[in-house]
Structures are given as C-alpha cells and as structure tokens.
Amino acid sequence: MGLNENILKEFIPEAGVTKSTPDVATGTFEVDNSAGLQVLKVVPVSDSNVPFEDLQTTPSCNPFDDLDTSTSCNLSDNDLDEDYVPTPKIRKTSLINAATPKKSTATGSSSKRRQPSGIPKHILAYRALEILKKLDLKAYLLDDVCSAHIVRKFDELGGLSESDRSTIVNVQQNFYCQLLQCSLFSPPTSVQRNFTGKLPNRIRNIRYWLSKSGGSITTSASTSSCVTDCSEFTEPAELKGTTDRNDADLSDAINSLNHTSLDSWPVILEHWSTTHTLRRHELENSTTGVNEYRKWDVLKTSNGHLLLSQDFNELYPGRENLLISQWALTRKHIISLAKRDTPKTDLETRELIERVDSLPEGQQQDILVLSILVSPCCKRGRGNSGVALPLPSTARKAFIIHVKTANDVSRTLREHVATLRSKNQSFQPSIVVVGPSLAEISASYVQIDDERYHMRTPLAAVDTCFKAFFALDAKYPTDAYPHPENNPEAHPINVPNEQFDQRDNLGNNADLIDNHDNAVGAAVNYEHPHQLSVEEFKLALYKSSLSLSARLYANPALNRTRVQEILDLTSDFAGAGFLDILKTKTLSMLQDYNGLQSDVDDLKLMFESMQSSLEGLDTEHMRMNALRDNKCYIDPKQFYIGEGETFKYVNGQKTRVPIDLHGQYISMPKVLQCFFSLPGVFQSTIDYVEKLKTSQDFTNIIQGQLWKSIEERLFVNRQVFPLVLYFDDAEPNNQTGSHSTDHSLGCLYYFIPCLPQHLLSQLEYVFVAAVFLTDHQKRRNSETFRCVLNDLKKLETEGVEITGGLLTLRIFFAVVLIIGDNKGVNGITGFTESLRNQVNYENDLLVNDVSLSGIKRECVWNELGSYHCTNNVSFDCMHDFYEGICHYDLSIILLDLIENNFFSLQTLNERVQFFDYGLDSGNKPTIITLEHLRREKFKMSASEMNCFARNLGLMIGDLIPEGNVCWSLYLKLISILDIVTSPFVDTTAAPYLATLISEHHEIYRNVFRKTLKPEFHLIVHLPRIMGLIGPLLHVWCMRLEAKHRPVVKINANSQPCRNNLPLTTAKRYSLSLAAKFLSAQSFPDSIVFHSEESLLENCETYQSLQHVLPNSYLACSQNVKICGTTYEKEMVLAVKYLNDLPVFGKIECFVKPTVNTDMCFFVLKLYLTNGFNEHMHAYDVTVSEDWPFVSYPELLSFYPTSCRTGSDGLSYVTFRHTL
Incomplete structure (x- = not known):
C-alpha cells in the first residue's frame, strides 16, 4: 500500500501542539540504487539499529493496496471479477496544497548540500513521493495479529466495516511511525501558531533539504486543520544524473502539451502518456478535479476526450473496449x-x-x-x-x-x-x-x-x-x-x-x-x-441590441418612425447617468477588495459600452445593413407590371401623364432556404413526411393521387416538398369608408402543407410572395406574377441548398394547388366560371370568345411543370359552404319553419342568444332578421355561420316534428359538412358523400323550387377532389384570410401615408421574417403544461379517481396546450368506439409524466352513449361512474367539444366532424 494523503491524515495531527516523546530519535533518509532496485533506508542519527532496513520497493497489484481509508467500501460480488473496473477513488477532502510554497529557512544545514539543479520543484517532489509509494505495507498487515484477519476478510468479502477500517488505520499509523522514527501527537485544546515536537521538527528538516534541492513540502495551518504534505521529500544527494534527465524530459513534455497544435497529434499522445503518473499525482492531491482539468489546454481541443480515454487505458489496461x-x-x-x-x-x-x-x-x-x-x-x-x-x-x-x-x-x-x-x-x-x-x-x-x-x-x-x-x-x-x-x-x-x-x-x-x-x-x-474579454462583451451587447431592434420592427403596430423613437429613447436612458453611479460604486468596491487593475480597466470599458449600447445601430440604414450581414433580412424586390396613367399638375394645369406600375415581391428561394436552415425545421418536416407515407390514414395532401403523380413524374429520387399558393385582395382602409377600394392590395401567400399538422394553422408559417395594388393587376397576370413564376420554376428545377456542418442538402418545391375565393382564383388563372378538363380547355382557348368559352386568357401558372389549372383543382369550404351554401339553405329552411308556425322569429333569436355555446362562445351568432332570411344572406362571419349551423339542431330541433321534409334539408347539409370538414378522408365513403349531395340538391330544387347556385355545382365534384388532395380542412382559406391582419391591416393602420403601400407592406413583412430568422428558434414544443402544477393527491377529485392512477406522486396541471389546441377541465373528448358508437369522456384533470414531457394523460369521467339522435344531429349520452386514464395518442379525435343539456332534459354531445 502506498503512502498517500488519506493515510497521512490519520496520523498527522490537526492544528495544535504535539505531545512530547523524548525517547524517540530523529533520522534521515537515503535511497540505495544498488542491484538496479531502489531501496529506501531510514537511518537514525543516534541508533544504528534500523527497523525496516531492507524494505524492497516491489509494487503490489492486489486491490487491497489501493484501499482508501477515508470512506466506507461497498463492493458487490462481481467487484473482484477479472473484467471488473473499480469506481473512481473517492476522497472527503484534499490534504495537499497545490500551490508552490515559499522556501522555508532552517539552521544547521550542511555546506555539502547540493545546489538546486534547475529541475522544477513539483517534479522533484513527485519523484520523491514515488519512492515512498512503493513501500509494501500489506506484508506488515499480515504479520500483525490485529490486522491479519481483516485482510483475509477483505479478500473474501470484498468490503470492510467501519470498525475494521479503524483498526487498519491504527496499524498504518504504527507502521509509518516506526518508519519515520517518530511518534503520534494529539491536538491541543487551544490553537497555537508554532508547532513543537519530533514530527514537526522532522518535517521542517525535510522541507529544508527539499528547498535546497528544488523540491518542496507545504505546511498550512488554520483553526480547523493542519495540512502537511509529507509525501514530497527525498535525499537530494541521491538524485542521480539519470533522474535529472528523466525529469527534464517530463518538464519538456508538460510544456509541449500546452504549446502543441493538433497537427502534431502523435506527439501529443506520446507526451500525454509520459506525464500520466505526474498528472495522476496532482489530481489525487487536488481538492477540485476541474482545476487540474482546466490547466491542460490540450483538453480543450476537439480531441480532448481521446486523451481522457487514454488516461483510462493507463489506469485499467485491456479494459478500454x-x-x-x-x-x-x-x-x-x-x-x-x-x-x-x-x-x-x-x-x-x-x-x-x-x-x-x-x-x-x-x-x-x-x-x-x-x-x-x-x-x-x-x-x-x-x-x-x-x-x-x-x-x-x-x-x-x-x-x-x-x-x-x-x-x-x-x-x-x-x-x-x-x-x-x-x-x-x-x-x-x-x-x-x-x-x-x-x-x-x-x-x-x-x-x-x-x-x-x-x-x-x-x-x-x-x-x-x-x-x-x-x-x-x-x-x-x-x-x-x-x-x-x-x-x-x-x-x-x-x-x-x-x-x-x-x-x-x-x-x-x-x-x-x-x-x-x-x-x-x-x-x-x-x-x-470572469474570463470574458471586453471585445466579447461588446459583441454580446451588439447582438442583444440588434435582436431588440428586429423584435420592434416585427411588431406591425409600430411603424418604422416609432421604432426609431423607441431606440433613441432607449439610448438616452442608458446614458442618463445611473450607469455612472453604478460604475463608480462597483469600481470602488473592487479597489477595496484589491481587485486586479486589469479587471478594473475591463469593467470600465464594459460600463462605457453599456452607455452606448446602440452604437453601430443608431440609424435604420445601419440596422438594415446589420441584419443583411447576419443573412436574416431579405430585401423586397420591385417588379414591373405595366404602364398606367395618372393626373399631375403641369404648369398649373391638371394633365394626364403616363406612369410605370410596380409591385413588390420577396424572393421565395431565399425565404425557404432560411426557414429550413432553422434548427430542427427540416428534420421535423422530413420525419412527418416519412410518417405520412407509411400511415394508413389519409390525412395530408401528399398522400393524395395528385401529389403522388407530380412526384413520380418530375421528382424521382429527389427530396421535394409541396407548396400551396393563396391569392386574395386585402382592404387596408375602412371597408365602409369613402376610400374603401382606393388602395386595395393583391396579396399572394404560400405555405408548405406537409409541415406537422398542428403548425398549419399558425400564421407565422404562411409566407408572403408578392404584394401589389389590385387595380394594377387587372388584365396583366403574366406581368404581375412573372417574378413569382421565375422563382417557382427555379424551385422546381434547381431547388435550394441547405448547409449545416458537414451536410449539404438540396430540396425542391412544387406547386400543388392555388386556392382562394372563386373570384380571386378564377381571376389569376384566367377563368370566368365553371370547371373543365384539359381537352375542352384547349378547345375553348382556340374559340377565343369569352362569352362562349368562359376563358379570358391562358393561365400563366400552366408554365409550371407541376401545375395545370384543370388538373390541380381545389375546393374551399369557407367560401363555398360557410359563405355560400349554408346561407342559401338555412335562410329558406328557417323562413319556411317560421311561416308554418313551428316557432316565431323572436323564439328563434331567444334560442340563439341564450344557447350554451361552450367552446364556441367566441363565435356566437348575431341577431337574425326577416330581411336576412329573405335576402338569403345572414350577417355572420364564416366562423359564426359554422357555429350556428352545427348547433341549430340542439337550438330548435325539439320544436320541429320528426320527418319534416324542410328539416331534412338541414340534416343533409350538416351530414355533408361532417364529412368534408373531417381531418381525414375515408375513401370508401365517397359514394355515400355523392349520394348525400345528390339528395341535398333534389330537396333544394323540388321542395323549395329553387335553382342551383354555382356553389351547388362545385360540391358535386367533392368526392373526386378529396380523393386527389385529401382533407379539405387543411387547404381551406379560414386561417389564410387571417394573414391579412398582421401583414396589411395593422401595418396600414399604424401609418396614415398610403404612398407606395406595397413597398411599405413588403418591407415590414421582411423585417418580421428577419426577427424570426435572427432568433434561430425551432418549432414550438408540441405540449405545454400550465405553469401552476400540484400533486394528484391534492386534487379535489382525487378520492374518486385514485383507483385509476399509477401513483399519487404525479403532477397534475390546470390546463395543457397540445399541438396548438388548449384543453381545459370540463371539456369533452371522444375516447373510443363501443358497439359502433363513439364513447365520450369529460376531462377531470391532466397528468404530467415524470419522464417523458412529450406525453400527456387525461383522467376522464366517462359518458355512456345511448345512441345518435338524427333529428337533432347529436349523440345522446348519460354520465357513468367509470374513470378512464387515457393518453393523448389514444384519443379517437383530438378536437374537444362540450356536453349540453337539451330542452328535453337529456345530455347531448355534438361533434365537429364525422367520427
């Protein structure tokens, strides 16, 4: 067993005066190198009888030799197996002061002492300690009666009790006391600064020898401990030339490790191996391993972990793999x-x-x-x-x-x-x-x-x-x-x-x-x-200031003039003088605590930088350049549309003069390249696409026949994503004002329909391609969309490169749909009305008569390889149903029911106003008048009409007798809506949908004697269209129209000027994109729990539901937001199917997993479904005593709903789509 700091701790006293032991003499040490072996001899000054005179330095390989006496040892049965790798040595405290001590002075030194050799002191100390570490203590332990049985017990059991360890410590103390020819001493009752006694005197003499030879021994005292390094000593006279040469090589290796480049990696490995024992010694005598880790610069390189692995191989050879x-x-x-x-x-x-x-x-x-x-x-x-x-x-x-x-x-x-x-x-x-x-x-x-x-x-x-x-x-x-x-x-x-x-x-x-x-x-x-330089601080401050500027520009309610004012005020605030007070106080405290002057100077410069935090970003021009340098700002480009005319005063007379008409577009390849370069965006998208390709559920457009044909025809073995274009006119002014149409903007948006589904409704993932005045676009489709067409062709043929690290990917994009209201889509595609196929489309072009063919001009989008206006057809539920068919149907249905005295208009409005809308309370319908019914146009938005149509059965169904033919039209309509607004497509239901549409049209024509409107003709094609493009819910215009608000309306309201409004709009949108790209944020978390959480055992309903919970230590939350949908208590979810009927459950609490926070569990109070009431188009349910514990993926549908009480006293659940 080697001499180490833990052993020394047991017999070197804590701070105090030693006990006097006058019968023990002092001695000296010398090293005998005869016979090729180093032998340590302890030669007493006054006695020639030397105990342990021939202690041979044979290293031991028994695990007992590395026994740590400071802690307990808990080893398993496999600890002594040949493949066992022991746990790291664990020490309570460090006894060795790593700092190099000052040389101590002592009297009585011999004039024959050798002068310092120039070899570093810590290397000499290390060489001396290596000699002492080779003393064989185990043989002495086996000879001792008290310790022999403990050694055998350790070999058998692999561990020691506390009493056995204390015995071993005592034996160690005796052994080293005999070796050092001194005795133990105990601490005094009071602390004294000067230590007396045999052992302290002995240490002082040894320290004197080392100070002369370039070695050192450190003694530090405090009120609680006396820390003495007794391991760093040796006889200087015995340091031969060979040792000097080896120590010099060791010193060279240390210097090389901190001044060697990675180009000479083999040299680094050799030097690292050479210094292993020395570094191990320093690490074992360090209170914090991190200090030893930081001192080696080579560990901070990319290969640093290989050096640590090499150290492990040195400690446990043959076990590295x-x-x-x-x-x-x-x-x-x-x-x-x-x-x-x-x-x-x-x-x-x-x-x-x-x-x-x-x-x-x-x-x-x-x-x-x-x-x-x-x-x-x-x-x-x-x-x-x-x-x-x-x-x-x-x-x-x-x-x-x-x-x-x-x-x-x-x-x-x-x-x-x-x-x-x-x-x-x-x-x-x-x-x-x-x-x-x-x-x-x-x-x-x-x-x-x-x-x-x-x-x-x-x-x-x-x-x-x-x-x-x-x-x-x-x-x-x-x-x-x-x-x-x-x-x-x-x-x-x-x-x-x-x-x-x-x-x-x-x-x-x-x-x-x-x-x-x-x-x-x-x-x-x-x-x-604490190592941060002034330049690094300035860089961090600069980036923070740039981020602040970008976030202000991203706010559409602030025009650029207001942004400049806010930044100017921020700059004035930073230089107002309070930082001077803080700087003076801080520097004064540093000086009181003797801080380094260099730190004080750096701190002064940092405070000065804070006072001018917007330096380099003072003007908008400088900020724009900074954003361009960071490759996050994409300048809008002006494109030529054609020539127009305006009136100007020339020589005092109003004269008509020609002008050039322009619009603004934002490069689509650059936007898509920056977007997919954001962390995690491409990976999340491609993972979702691969998941869709293997899914049996038809939930996305890339699973439809249209996209599959495009991909097989144009993009074999290439990574391609679909694009959907959306065009609509946006009115920046008051729509009822005198200038309501003067500055209408034509906006072309686009989005990627294969993003994870819950992101499709978020406006930040809808991008702006072009903005222009609506009046300029008329009859100029080719010129208006030429720049966008060029970008789309480039995306189809060349794609964009995304580079990250060592990886470069090329992604292609193809237009799959162009959507919007009928007027907008027909306008930009050159139609007047009606659907057609590619053959009769070409024939109608040859006719060249719009009154006969309905084709005004050739569709410019047909230039794209992936798009043709007769093949890439779409349908918009928002405009065609909620702003069209629903108005036509419900107005004549309600008017007929009122005229037949089933209820009055007042009763209808009372039912509408006092109905429990639950989750749809934000879309509560408005008052209905007879004028609305007669004009077949309600004063409702699309969202309000959706809410009204779905809940009308529960509102007035009890007032209408079953089998009423007028009411049957409503039931057909709502059944069609259940299918076409479903988040999935059941291809086997296409014939059923076609039948529903046919029956709906028949009732509308035969019962109400009405002619079919254009929207009625469009829905005849729904079964075929849904088979081509998938769920219509993901490609409707409901959310896309909301993009007008931040891009056009709020921006226009923040500034009164309307000069060149397309340029203003495009610039502000580019700045909002710059803020997003600068933040480098990935997609948001799919699950966000409410900040207030508590244990399940503290919930009010815990006693009722504890039998279904795994344990009471799980956390419950007030609400949770999953994939963009917020779930709260009392909401109703569809859980499963039972006897061909959906089973619902009311949310009682949300359970947050302790491991995977990407999962959420619901504790539900179950409803039993008695049946489906077709007359009210709702499920009849009753409350049960079952409490299912359901995870989010197990739900039948992710859309929440509400349970309402009907006029008959029964509970009903309506759902937004077919289940």
Missing part, C-alpha cells in the same frame, strides 16, 4: 431486466420498452435501452437516511440529458446546472443527446466542465463519459445513484456561473446524418464570465 465489444449481449440483458423489474406504474418506461421492441438494432435502439436501464435500478420510497430516493425521471435526466433541438442545448444545460446548485450539487461530466425524441437522436455530446465534445453515437458518448469519471476522479451525479445516502463525495467539477454559451447555434441540419463517422468529434468552446 469492454462496453463496446460486449454491448450486444449487454443490451439483451438490460431489456430483459427492464421487462422483469419495471413497475407497472412506470408508464413512461413501459412505453420506452415497447418502442425498443419495435425498433431494429442500432443507434436509435441503443439510446432507448440505456434510458430504460434507469427504472429497474431505482428504488421507490425513501432511503435509510429518510431522504427521498430519486424518481426514474430524475435519475434518467441525471444519466442522460435529452434536448429536442441543438439550439436549446446551452439553455438546457444552464437550467440543469442551476437546478443542481439549488440542491448544493455540482455539475459532473454528462451525456447530452439531441433529437425530437429518444428514438430520433441526431447528435450526441459529452459535456465536461465548459467543453462539449461531439460523439459519433450515443453509445460512444456513454463510453467516453464513463471513462472521464475515472480519468478525472469525478463523482457520479447524486440523482444517478440508487441509494443517495451511500454516495460519498469526490472531486466536484463545478461549472462557474452556469455560463453555457447561447451563441452555439448548432444548426440541426448538421445532425441529420446519423451515420456520420466523426471519430475525432468536435468541441464547442465558450468562455467563463
């Missing part, structure tokens, strides 16, 4: 263990196990296997000390930190460090994986202190992190231990101030190549705040 080589067998054992020992209440781990079984062997399965290992290793309840044991979710996060997007890595780590510090814990080497879910990991990292190493696979990250714990003598995270009370302290690696750099935007596109073989890895460097 055990994890990788035996992983296949280990993986099977982990899966078997998890299936057997994971509790049924651990739903998250159970789900992970199911996902493991469904995945093939590979990287995706590996990370899931490592994650499920946590649950069977975690005990439930509390430990022996009464401390709550970690939940599997907490332990899993301590083991592997999962981040959804690379852009959030730094923020997540900062939050993790803050959480650890709140628990008085330190940040240790950690594994970080990046991906939308644990089954979709795109990048793996190992975070050590402030260095982040990019690893090739998650398994490689685990292997590297494991080796780093041993190489750095770090401690495992507390939450990763199954028994926290048995987790002793070790060298903590503390991350200062949680300053994980926010600038490391690792574009997720770099992580798309899962099989990318990057053996070296890549470290992401960032600075500590």
Whole structure:
C-alpha cells in the first residue's frame, strides 16, 4: 500500500501542539540504487539499529493496496471479477496544497548540500513521493495479529466495516511511525501558531533539504486543520544524473502539451502518456478535479476526450473496449431486466420498452435501452437516511440529458446546472443527446466542465463519459445513484456561473446524418464570465441590441418612425447617468477588495459600452445593413407590371401623364432556404413526411393521387416538398369608408402543407410572395406574377441548398394547388366560371370568345411543370359552404319553419342568444332578421355561420316534428359538412358523400323550387377532389384570410401615408421574417403544461379517481396546450368506439409524466352513449361512474367539444366532424 494523503491524515495531527516523546530519535533518509532496485533506508542519527532496513520497493497489484481509508467500501460480488473496473477513488477532502510554497529557512544545514539543479520543484517532489509509494505495507498487515484477519476478510468479502477500517488505520499509523522514527501527537485544546515536537521538527528538516534541492513540502495551518504534505521529500544527494534527465524530459513534455497544435497529434499522445503518473499525482492531491482539468489546454481541443480515454487505458489496461465489444449481449440483458423489474406504474418506461421492441438494432435502439436501464435500478420510497430516493425521471435526466433541438442545448444545460446548485450539487461530466425524441437522436455530446465534445453515437458518448469519471476522479451525479445516502463525495467539477454559451447555434441540419463517422468529434468552446474579454462583451451587447431592434420592427403596430423613437429613447436612458453611479460604486468596491487593475480597466470599458449600447445601430440604414450581414433580412424586390396613367399638375394645369406600375415581391428561394436552415425545421418536416407515407390514414395532401403523380413524374429520387399558393385582395382602409377600394392590395401567400399538422394553422408559417395594388393587376397576370413564376420554376428545377456542418442538402418545391375565393382564383388563372378538363380547355382557348368559352386568357401558372389549372383543382369550404351554401339553405329552411308556425322569429333569436355555446362562445351568432332570411344572406362571419349551423339542431330541433321534409334539408347539409370538414378522408365513403349531395340538391330544387347556385355545382365534384388532395380542412382559406391582419391591416393602420403601400407592406413583412430568422428558434414544443402544477393527491377529485392512477406522486396541471389546441377541465373528448358508437369522456384533470414531457394523460369521467339522435344531429349520452386514464395518442379525435343539456332534459354531445 502506498503512502498517500488519506493515510497521512490519520496520523498527522490537526492544528495544535504535539505531545512530547523524548525517547524517540530523529533520522534521515537515503535511497540505495544498488542491484538496479531502489531501496529506501531510514537511518537514525543516534541508533544504528534500523527497523525496516531492507524494505524492497516491489509494487503490489492486489486491490487491497489501493484501499482508501477515508470512506466506507461497498463492493458487490462481481467487484473482484477479472473484467471488473473499480469506481473512481473517492476522497472527503484534499490534504495537499497545490500551490508552490515559499522556501522555508532552517539552521544547521550542511555546506555539502547540493545546489538546486534547475529541475522544477513539483517534479522533484513527485519523484520523491514515488519512492515512498512503493513501500509494501500489506506484508506488515499480515504479520500483525490485529490486522491479519481483516485482510483475509477483505479478500473474501470484498468490503470492510467501519470498525475494521479503524483498526487498519491504527496499524498504518504504527507502521509509518516506526518508519519515520517518530511518534503520534494529539491536538491541543487551544490553537497555537508554532508547532513543537519530533514530527514537526522532522518535517521542517525535510522541507529544508527539499528547498535546497528544488523540491518542496507545504505546511498550512488554520483553526480547523493542519495540512502537511509529507509525501514530497527525498535525499537530494541521491538524485542521480539519470533522474535529472528523466525529469527534464517530463518538464519538456508538460510544456509541449500546452504549446502543441493538433497537427502534431502523435506527439501529443506520446507526451500525454509520459506525464500520466505526474498528472495522476496532482489530481489525487487536488481538492477540485476541474482545476487540474482546466490547466491542460490540450483538453480543450476537439480531441480532448481521446486523451481522457487514454488516461483510462493507463489506469485499467485491456479494459478500454469492454462496453463496446460486449454491448450486444449487454443490451439483451438490460431489456430483459427492464421487462422483469419495471413497475407497472412506470408508464413512461413501459412505453420506452415497447418502442425498443419495435425498433431494429442500432443507434436509435441503443439510446432507448440505456434510458430504460434507469427504472429497474431505482428504488421507490425513501432511503435509510429518510431522504427521498430519486424518481426514474430524475435519475434518467441525471444519466442522460435529452434536448429536442441543438439550439436549446446551452439553455438546457444552464437550467440543469442551476437546478443542481439549488440542491448544493455540482455539475459532473454528462451525456447530452439531441433529437425530437429518444428514438430520433441526431447528435450526441459529452459535456465536461465548459467543453462539449461531439460523439459519433450515443453509445460512444456513454463510453467516453464513463471513462472521464475515472480519468478525472469525478463523482457520479447524486440523482444517478440508487441509494443517495451511500454516495460519498469526490472531486466536484463545478461549472462557474452556469455560463453555457447561447451563441452555439448548432444548426440541426448538421445532425441529420446519423451515420456520420466523426471519430475525432468536435468541441464547442465558450468562455467563463470572469474570463470574458471586453471585445466579447461588446459583441454580446451588439447582438442583444440588434435582436431588440428586429423584435420592434416585427411588431406591425409600430411603424418604422416609432421604432426609431423607441431606440433613441432607449439610448438616452442608458446614458442618463445611473450607469455612472453604478460604475463608480462597483469600481470602488473592487479597489477595496484589491481587485486586479486589469479587471478594473475591463469593467470600465464594459460600463462605457453599456452607455452606448446602440452604437453601430443608431440609424435604420445601419440596422438594415446589420441584419443583411447576419443573412436574416431579405430585401423586397420591385417588379414591373405595366404602364398606367395618372393626373399631375403641369404648369398649373391638371394633365394626364403616363406612369410605370410596380409591385413588390420577396424572393421565395431565399425565404425557404432560411426557414429550413432553422434548427430542427427540416428534420421535423422530413420525419412527418416519412410518417405520412407509411400511415394508413389519409390525412395530408401528399398522400393524395395528385401529389403522388407530380412526384413520380418530375421528382424521382429527389427530396421535394409541396407548396400551396393563396391569392386574395386585402382592404387596408375602412371597408365602409369613402376610400374603401382606393388602395386595395393583391396579396399572394404560400405555405408548405406537409409541415406537422398542428403548425398549419399558425400564421407565422404562411409566407408572403408578392404584394401589389389590385387595380394594377387587372388584365396583366403574366406581368404581375412573372417574378413569382421565375422563382417557382427555379424551385422546381434547381431547388435550394441547405448547409449545416458537414451536410449539404438540396430540396425542391412544387406547386400543388392555388386556392382562394372563386373570384380571386378564377381571376389569376384566367377563368370566368365553371370547371373543365384539359381537352375542352384547349378547345375553348382556340374559340377565343369569352362569352362562349368562359376563358379570358391562358393561365400563366400552366408554365409550371407541376401545375395545370384543370388538373390541380381545389375546393374551399369557407367560401363555398360557410359563405355560400349554408346561407342559401338555412335562410329558406328557417323562413319556411317560421311561416308554418313551428316557432316565431323572436323564439328563434331567444334560442340563439341564450344557447350554451361552450367552446364556441367566441363565435356566437348575431341577431337574425326577416330581411336576412329573405335576402338569403345572414350577417355572420364564416366562423359564426359554422357555429350556428352545427348547433341549430340542439337550438330548435325539439320544436320541429320528426320527418319534416324542410328539416331534412338541414340534416343533409350538416351530414355533408361532417364529412368534408373531417381531418381525414375515408375513401370508401365517397359514394355515400355523392349520394348525400345528390339528395341535398333534389330537396333544394323540388321542395323549395329553387335553382342551383354555382356553389351547388362545385360540391358535386367533392368526392373526386378529396380523393386527389385529401382533407379539405387543411387547404381551406379560414386561417389564410387571417394573414391579412398582421401583414396589411395593422401595418396600414399604424401609418396614415398610403404612398407606395406595397413597398411599405413588403418591407415590414421582411423585417418580421428577419426577427424570426435572427432568433434561430425551432418549432414550438408540441405540449405545454400550465405553469401552476400540484400533486394528484391534492386534487379535489382525487378520492374518486385514485383507483385509476399509477401513483399519487404525479403532477397534475390546470390546463395543457397540445399541438396548438388548449384543453381545459370540463371539456369533452371522444375516447373510443363501443358497439359502433363513439364513447365520450369529460376531462377531470391532466397528468404530467415524470419522464417523458412529450406525453400527456387525461383522467376522464366517462359518458355512456345511448345512441345518435338524427333529428337533432347529436349523440345522446348519460354520465357513468367509470374513470378512464387515457393518453393523448389514444384519443379517437383530438378536437374537444362540450356536453349540453337539451330542452328535453337529456345530455347531448355534438361533434365537429364525422367520427
């Protein structure tokens, strides 16, 4: 057993005066190199009988030789197996002061002492300690009666009790006291500054010898401890030339490690191996392993983790590849263990196990296997000390930190460090994986202190992190231990101030190549705040100021003049003088605490920078240039439409003069390139597309026949996404004012229909292509849309390149639909009315008579390879149903019912006004008048008409006798709406839909004697159109019309000027895009829980529902937002089918998982469905005593609804689409 600091601690006293032992003499040490072996002799000054005279320095390889006397040892049966790798040594405190001490003076030194050799002191100390470490203590322990049986017990059991360890310590003390020819002493009752006694005198003499030879021994005293390094001494006379030469080589190796480039990596590896023992000695005698880690600059390079792995190989040779080589067998054992020992209440781990079984062997399965290992290793309840044991979710996060997007890595780590510090814990080497879910990991990292190493696979990250714990003598995270009370302290690696750099935007596109073989890895460097330079601070301040400017420009309610005023006021505020007061106070405190002058000067410059925080961004021109430099601002381009005329005063007379007509367009390739370069956007989109291709449910346009034909015809073996164009006129002025049509803008928008479904309704993912005055576009489609057509052709043939890291992708885009109201779409496609096919379209073009053919001009969009106006047909439910057919049908139905005295108009309005709309309360219909009914036009928006039509059955159904032929028209209409507004398409229901439409038209013509309107002709084609393009709900104009508000209306209202309104509108939109691209934010989280959470056992209804809950320690939330839909208590959800009827449940509470926050569970109070009331078009339900516990994916439909009480006292549930 070697002499180490823990052994010294047991017999070197704490601060105080020693006991006097006059019968013991002092002695000297010398090293005998005869016979090729180093032998340490202790030669007493007054006695020639030397105990332990021939202690030979044979190193021991028994595990007992490295026994740590400062802590308990808990070893399992496998600890002494040949493949066992012991845990890192764990120490309570450090006894060695790493700082180089000042030379102490002593009297009585010999004039024959050798002068310092010039070799660094710490190397000489290290060489001296190596001699002492080779003393064989085990032989002495076996000879001692008290300790011999303890050694044998350790060999048999692999562990020691506390009493046995105390005995070993006492034997060690006796051994070293005899060796040093001195005796123990105990601390006094009062602290004294001068120590007396044999041992302190002996240490002073040794320290004197080392000071003469260039070595050192450090003694530091305080009120609580006397720390003495007795390991760094040797006889200077015995330092031979060979030792000097080896020590000189060691010194050269140390210098080279901090001044060597990566180009000479083999040299670095050689020097790193040479210095291993010295670095190990310094690490073992350091209170914080991180200080030793930071001193080696070579560890901060991209290859630093390889050096830590080499240290592990030096400590445990032959075991460096055990994890990788035996992983296949280990993986099977982990899966078997998890299936057997994971509790049924651990739903998250159970789900992970199911996902493991469904995945093939590979990287995706590996990370899931490592994650499920946590649950069977975690005990439930509390430990022996009464401390709550970690939940599997907490332990899993301590083991592997999962981040959804690379852009959030730094923020997540900062939050993790803050959480650890709140628990008085330190940040240790950690594994970080990046991906939308644990089954979709795109990048793996190992975070050590402030260095982040990019690893090739998650398994490689685990292997590297494991080796780093041993190489750095770090401690495992507390939450990763199954028994926290048995987790002793070790060298903590503390991350200062949680300053994980926010600038490391690792574009997720770099992580798309899962099989990318990057053996070296890549470290992401960032600075500590106390090391932050003035220039770096100025850069951070500049970026923050630019972000502030972009966010102000993105607010449509602020015109650019107001933005300038706000920034000017901000600049004046920063220079108002309060920063001078703060600077004076801060600098004064630094001087009082003897702060470094360089730090004081840097702080002065930083305060001066804050006073001029907008320097370089003072004017709009400078801000625009800054945004362009950051490649986030796309300048609108002016395009020529044609010539027009206006009136101007020439020489005092009003004269008609010609002018050029222009519009503005924003480059579509640049916008799409910037958008898909945002972190996680491309990966999330392509994952969703692949999911759709393998899904059996028809829910998206890319699953339709139209897109499949385009893809097969033009884009074989190329990555292509569809585009949908939307055109409409927007009125910036008051629509009822005198200038209501003077400045109407034609707006061409586009969106990507294959984005994740819950994002399609968010306006920020609808982009502006072109803006122009409506009057300028008339009869000039070719000129008006020429720039957009050129961009679309380029997107079809050339695509855009997206570069991230080592990856470059080319993505193509193709127009699949052009949508809008009938007037807008027919106008830009050259039609007047009616649908046709490609053959009769060509014939009508040859006729060249609009009165006969209905074709005004050839469709300019037919120039695109993916589009033809007769093939790429669409239908808009908003305009054709809620602003068309519903008005025609409901007006004549209600008028007929009123005239037949089933109810009065007053009764109708009372039912409308006092109806319980529930979730639709924001779309409450307005008062109905006879004029509305006779004109067949209600004063309702599309959303209000949708609400009115769906709830009309519950409003007045009880007043109408069953079988009424007039009411049957309403039932046909609402049945058609249920199908065409469904989020999925049932292709087998196409004949049924065609029958419903035919019967609807027959009743409308025969019963009410009405002629069919154009919208009635359009819906005849719905079964065919839905088979081509999928659910109409995802391509209707309801949300797209809302884009007019931020782009046109709010922007126009913020400024009175209407000169060149298209340019103003395009610039403001480009600035809003710049703010989005500058923020580099990915898609929002799909699940967001309410901030106020509580334990389930504290919920009001816990007693009623506890029997369905896995445990009472789960958190419940007030509400939750999932995929853009907010769910609250009392809402009703469709859960499942039972006896061919949907089963509903009322939400009682939301359960937040402890592990996977991408999952939400609902505790529901179940309704039993008695049947479907066709007359009221609602489900008749009654409350049951069942309380199902349902996860979000298990729901029959994701749309919430309400349960209402009808006039007959029964409970009814209406749903927005067919189930």
